[in-house]
Amino acid sequence: MIIGVTTTPHGTVGGGLGRAQTVAVADVRDGEVTSWTEVPVGWGDLHGIGPEGTHHARIVRFVREHALERVVTSGLGEGMRTTMGKLGVVVRTDLTGDARAAAVTAATTDAPATP
Numbered sequence: 001m002i003i004g005v006t007t008t009p010h011g012t013v014g015g016g017l018g019r020a021q022t023v024a025v026a027d028v029r030d031g032e033v034t035s036w037t038e039v040p041v042g043w044g045d046l047h048g049i050g051p052e053g054t055h056h057a058r059i060v061r062f063v064r065e066h067a068l069e070r071v072v073t074s075g076l077g078e079g080m081r082t083t084m085g086k087l088g089v090v091v092r093t094d095l096t097g098d099a100r101a102a103a104v105t106a107a108t109t110d111a112p113a114t115p
Contacts, residue, residue: 001028001107002066006073007038007099017076017091018055019044024099025066028107033100039066056083063087072102 005024008014015021020043027035041062043055060083063071070090084091092111095102 001069002026003028003103003106004063004066004068004071005099005103005106011099013072013096013099013102014074015044017043017059017071017073017080020073023062024103025068026100026103028104031104031108033103036100056080060087063089070106072099072106
């Protein structure tokens with residue numbers, strides 16, 4: 001399963017999706033990370049730049065190009081949550097700490113129900 005994780009320079013889950021500076025793309029198989037690539041996306045710097053919809057389009061393009069099935073992040077707006085749902089991407093905002101461990105958890109457990 002291909003998981004995208006917003007990451008901090010310290011290797012933890014961090015930053016909201018739309019303001020992420022780096023997104024790790026992890027391939028998780030049989031409960032282990034088999035590949036891990038940290039991609040500098042600079043979305044924090046690009047947020048609010050360009051015509052309406054440009055920022056969401058950047059993120060959607062990234063999700064599609066990397067075939068993400070799930071995303072782990074500390075937060076995202078309702079509009080982006082709706083967009084991810086339309087793409088069939090499960091978003092986990094309940095996972096914190098070590099980014100690699102969060103990727104494994106996201107790949108091996110279902111997201112908790114939202115109230």
